[in-house]
Amino acid sequence: MQQINLLLASLPDGILLGLVYGVAAMGLTLIWGVMNVINLSHGPIIALGMFGTFLIFIKLGINPYLGLLLVAAAGLLLGILIYLVAVHRVINAPHLSSLLATFSVNMIIIGLGTAVFTTSPYNVDFSMGSFKIGSLTLLGTRLIAALAAILVTGALYLFLYRTRPGKYIRAVANNRAAAELMGIPSMRILALSFGLGTMLAAISGALIATFFPFSILSGSGYELKSFVICVLGGMGNPIGALLGGLTLGVLEGIVPAFLETSWVPVIEFALFILILLVRPSGLFGAKR
Amino acid sequence: MTVLLSVQGVTKRFGGLQALTQVTFDLPEGQILGLIGPNGAGKTTLFNAINGAYPPEEGRITFRDKDVTKAKPYNLARMGMARTHQIVQPLNELTARENVMVGACFGREHQSLGRAGRIADEVLEFVGLAPRAGQLASSLNVAQKKRLEMARALAAHPFLLLLDEVLAGLNSSEIAAMVQTVLKIRSQGVTIIMIEHVMKAVMNISDRIIVLDYGQQIAEGTPAEIAKDPRVIEAYLGDPKLAQRLMREA
Amino acid sequence: MKNWQKYIGLFLPLLAVAALVIWPTITGKAATRESVFTILKAIALVSSLNILLGYTGYVSFGHIVFFGFGGYLGFYLLSARDWPLWIAILLGGLGSGLLAFLLGKAILRLRGAYFALATIGVNEAMRAFINKFEPFGGPTGMTLNFKVYQAYGGAAKALEMCFYIVAALAFLAIILSYIVRTSKFGLGLLAIRENEDAAEVMGVVAPDAKTWAYVLSAIIPGMIGAVFFFKNGNVEPPDAFPLHASIELLVMVMLGGQGTVLGPILGAFAYQGMRGYLVTSPLFKNIQLSVAGALLLLIVLFIPLGAVGWLRQRATVLRRVLT
Numbered sequence A: 001m002q003q004i005n006l007l008l009a010s011l012p013d014g015i016l017l018g019l020v021y022g023v024a025a026m027g028l029t030l031i032w033g034v035m036n037v038i039n040l041s042h043g044p045i046i047a048l049g050m051f052g053t054f055l056i057f058i059k060l061g062i063n064p065y066l067g068l069l070l071v072a073a074a075g076l077l078l079g080i081l082i083y084l085v086a087v088h089r090v091i092n093a094p095h096l097s098s099l100l101a102t103f104s105v106n107m108i109i110i111g112l113g114t115a116v117f118t119t120s121p122y123n124v125d126f127s128m129g130s131f132k133i134g135s136l137t138l139l140g141t142r143l144i145a146a147l148a149a150i151l152v153t154g155a156l157y158l159f160l161y162r163t164r165p166g167k168y169i170r171a172v173a174n175n176r177a178a179a180e181l182m183g184i185p186s187m188r189i190l191a192l193s194f195g196l197g198t199m200l201a202a203i204s205g206a207l208i209a210t211f212f213p214f215s216i217l218s219g220s221g222y223e224l225k226s227f228v229i230c231v232l233g234g235m236g237n238p239i240g241a242l243l244g245g246l247t248l249g250v251l252e253g254i255v256p257a258f259l260e261t262s263w264v265p266v267i268e269f270a271l272f273i274l275i276l277l278v279r280p281s282g283l284f285g286a287k288r
Numbered sequence B: 001m002t003v004l005l006s007v008q009g010v011t012k013r014f015g016g017l018q019a020l021t022q023v024t025f026d027l028p029e030g031q032i033l034g035l036i037g038p039n040g041a042g043k044t045t046l047f048n049a050i051n052g053a054y055p056p057e058e059g060r061i062t063f064r065d066k067d068v069t070k071a072k073p074y075n076l077a078r079m080g081m082a083r084t085h086q087i088v089q090p091l092n093e094l095t096a097r098e099n100v101m102v103g104a105c106f107g108r109e110h111q112s113l114g115r116a117g118r119i120a121d122e123v124l125e126f127v128g129l130a131p132r133a134g135q136l137a138s139s140l141n142v143a144q145k146k147r148l149e150m151a152r153a154l155a156a157h158p159f160l161l162l163l164d165e166v167l168a169g170l171n172s173s174e175i176a177a178m179v180q181t182v183l184k185i186r187s188q189g190v191t192i193i194m195i196e197h198v199m200k201a202v203m204n205i206s207d208r209i210i211v212l213d214y215g216q217q218i219a220e221g222t223p224a225e226i227a228k229d230p231r232v233i234e235a236y237l238g239d240p241k242l243a244q245r246l247m248r249e250a
Numbered sequence C: 001m002k003n004w005q006k007y008i009g010l011f012l013p014l015l016a017v018a019a020l021v022i023w024p025t026i027t028g029k030a031a032t033r034e035s036v037f038t039i040l041k042a043i044a045l046v047s048s049l050n051i052l053l054g055y056t057g058y059v060s061f062g063h064i065v066f067f068g069f070g071g072y073l074g075f076y077l078l079s080a081r082d083w084p085l086w087i088a089i090l091l092g093g094l095g096s097g098l099l100a101f102l103l104g105k106a107i108l109r110l111r112g113a114y115f116a117l118a119t120i121g122v123n124e125a126m127r128a129f130i131n132k133f134e135p136f137g138g139p140t141g142m143t144l145n146f147k148v149y150q151a152y153g154g155a156a157k158a159l160e161m162c163f164y165i166v167a168a169l170a171f172l173a174i175i176l177s178y179i180v181r182t183s184k185f186g187l188g189l190l191a192i193r194e195n196e197d198a199a200e201v202m203g204v205v206a207p208d209a210k211t212w213a214y215v216l217s218a219i220i221p222g223m224i225g226a227v228f229f230f231k232n233g234n235v236e237p238p239d240a241f242p243l244h245a246s247i248e249l250l251v252m253v254m255l256g257g258q259g260t261v262l263g264p265i266l267g268a269f270a271y272q273g274m275r276g277y278l279v280t281s282p283l284f285k286n287i288q289l290s291v292a293g294a295l296l297l298l299i300v301l302f303i304p305l306g307a308v309g310w311l312r313q314r315a316t317v318l319r320r321v322l323t
Helices: A002-035 A042-059 A064-090 A095-117 A140-162 A164-174 A176-181 A186-208 A219-233 A238-257 A261-278 B043-051 B073-079 B096-106 B113-127 B142-155 B172-187 B199-205 B223-228 B230-237 B240-249 C003-027 C030-055 C064-079 C085-107 C112-132 C155-181 C184-194 C196-201 C206-232 C243-256 C262-280 C288-302 C306-314 C316-321
Strands: A130-133 A136-139 B003-014 B017-028 B032-036 B058-063 B081-083 B160-164 B191-195 B208-213 B216-221
Touching: A002 A042, A002 A136, A002 A140, A002 A164, A002 A186, A002 A219, A002 A238, A042 A064, A042 A095, A042 A186, A042 A219, A064 A095, A064 A140, A064 A186, A064 C288, A095 C112, A095 C243, A095 C288, A130 A140, A136 A140, A140 A164, A140 A186, A140 A238, A164 A176, A164 A186, A176 A186, A186 A219, A219 A238, A219 A261, A219 C112, A238 A261, A261 C085, A261 C112, B003 B043, B003 B191, B017 B043, B017 B058, B017 B191, B017 B208, B017 B216, B032 B043, B032 B199, B043 B081, B043 B160, B043 B191, B073 B081, B073 B096, B073 C196, B081 B142, B096 B113, B096 B142, B096 C184, B113 B142, B113 B172, B113 C184, B142 B160, B142 B172, B172 B191, B172 B199, B199 B223, B208 B223, B208 B230, B216 B223, B216 B230, B223 B230, C003 C030, C003 C155, C003 C262, C030 C155, C030 C184, C030 C206, C030 C243, C030 C262, C064 C085, C064 C112, C064 C206, C064 C243, C085 C112, C085 C206, C155 C184, C155 C206, C184 C196, C184 C206, C196 C206, C243 C262, C243 C288, C243 C306, C262 C288, C262 C306
Parallel strands: B032 B191, B032 B208, B081 B160, B160 B191
Antiparallel strands: A130 A136, B003 B017, B003 B058, B208 B216
16 A cells, blocks of 8 residues: 555656656667767756756856756757867767767766866755645745756657758658758758757756755656657657657556665666567657 | 578568568579569578678578578678679779689689689680789779679689579660679579579579569469569569459550 | 798797797796786786777777776675675676676767777776775675685785686687687678778678677686786775776777787887886876877877787788788
8 A cells, every 4th residue: 555655655756757867868869860860968958958058057057957958058069069160070870980980978077077076065055945735745946847858858849840940850750861862951850850859858957956856967867768768659759759758657656666776777777688689669660 | 403502581681771671582493593573572681691791680591502691792702692683882992803813713613823814814805804803893893893893703613593683784785794794603503593684584593483572482482483474573563453453445 | 821820829929928928937036927907907908908999999998997897796706695706707797798798789880980988988987886886895895814825725825826816817818809800700800891881782681790799808808807806805985996097998908009909019018118118107107097098099199000010010921920
């Protein structure tokens, strides 16, 4: 009986968190869908998003949700930079090369981050109160973050389907050679897509910073979650990523009712392997 | 005449697409069977089904009296089946000689490295690539890469050789040379199925021809019979009356 | 090709390692022995990873897991069970081999990028698991009772012995790498690397070959782990499964040139040398990981075949000699 109560308590939280995880995963799956590159620097960029909120709030005193725009812009620019420096040269090489290239960027960021911030945990003490619905208590930060996640998803869809750059991105994702033949500047579009992907990662990091303490190394845990969500939802499928995020969030809400929370990474990893083996196209269908 | 390969009612689906429907034929030892049909007819898919790359949903395939419907490509190689690919698949960072050695080492005869090397030299000589034995496979041109594929397949001394468009992209003198090579291979006792689009060559060299269209077997017979078959003409030209008119006007 | 030319590919690396082993005796300094120990350990680890990465073409981001697992297993047998060092080392290796076998059954059927992704999680999952595993000491790990060293003539003598064991393992790793490279099995691996589907069509039983490559690449790291932690005196999860070690292994393999016997050795030597310098310099100490990352990026972007690979491309003669 006690477990059911625990479940009811942690489930809504899981759903709200899941939406934020979904945003992170969307960034990863977008890059994969457009250019067939798995961005292994995804984790540290999430961590940078966390630190972005920290710096903006603690050092500059700006409301984290306004600061979100700054973090998003920074994430976008960082992604474009990473693409131009590290990824563009190996975009047509075997997958291994881009994996190693983005992995290197991962290490570079972590190394620099450790030097600047050390590995001690940081905290953004920001409370938006809490709301009681019946016997459930929902934290304000979670609700706002979930709302932000939904807004971001909506904005992404508007961008991809209602603007010209968005259309170019979808064209390049569909068939890069044909898009180039039609005059679409593929390098710029690829850089933009990569930047969008990292922007989403940074945004999710900024939101997560309002929930939990973090360090420069926290990114890797969320990177693993993003991978799991992406294979759950199907690589290259943004809606799948959101749904996958919800699924994972729900799972994370359920697990603590039965097992110690430190088992979560092991379970997530096992799930990851299981899906890759059984249904590599994801539960919701992959783009490719 | 022993039957080397027997294909019975082979059907292959890819999701909603019916790639092959009830393909059935027997292949006697020593025959050269031509497999023709318009693009997308399912010819390479049939090779993939025979070769174990994409097992069929229905039907049976028997090779040398053993049921190989669900067999894996490497098992079939061990049993004496070899194939070339429509789009060449060279082992790029290995030399031509090493490429061919792989065929000899892991094929039917399972040779040691030493003997595989000697076989590789012989086979490269046979296909005319001996001077390029030490070159990396990636540095060969398309015609040479096709010969390399054939050499790799031959090095295993297979019983059955599946050739997928070996003549594509070759000029007429290269085609003539390749046709001679194929005949030489058959004279050494190898049974051959050839997928081809170069009509003149395949009509001249095949003992028998099977025609596929949209995954179905629409005709089977000698080259002469096939050339006159209205269904075949319709498949290629789309309209039998048009074909008749063209023939009358020719 | 004359016989002796064929064996240069083996003798050159062995000679290089022999020179390394003798070097501390020449300088007479204990610090040199420590540096060479680290280099020899790297050579053994990197040559082993090369069997999977260089020959078979499967990138493993978490290969250090075999070092850690073998280390833990060996240490456990030594300290909790009081078994002799030799058996601990051997079983550390075999245990890692078994782990590779089981892991391989699950993940080797994944191709290319997906396999690499799976290996990323392996290290973290193993660390999380060992953290909870009480018989192995959980998060605090295990410590060796000093009296264990007495059985080997005291701590100092034990340390010296470890040096020679690691040297022997480095030799073993090179010989194994050479044997695989020049064998029929190795040819099959290279075929898989170049084009796995074509290799299967030609008769290479890819699933079995890959499993064997994975197992072989795990055994020596397991043995190295056992020796290392015996020498260390204690073992803890972050030491056994260090995050940065995976990238360092990758850098070393690719710097020297994956797919060759000599490459990993050069890479290990060059990288450890550079790292030794970085660690002592106050400026670079903290960003060690960044430097490794930047180095890997440069290699991937500009010399993907590594030093030895680059040399091999320059002349056919070199290609035959520098296996």
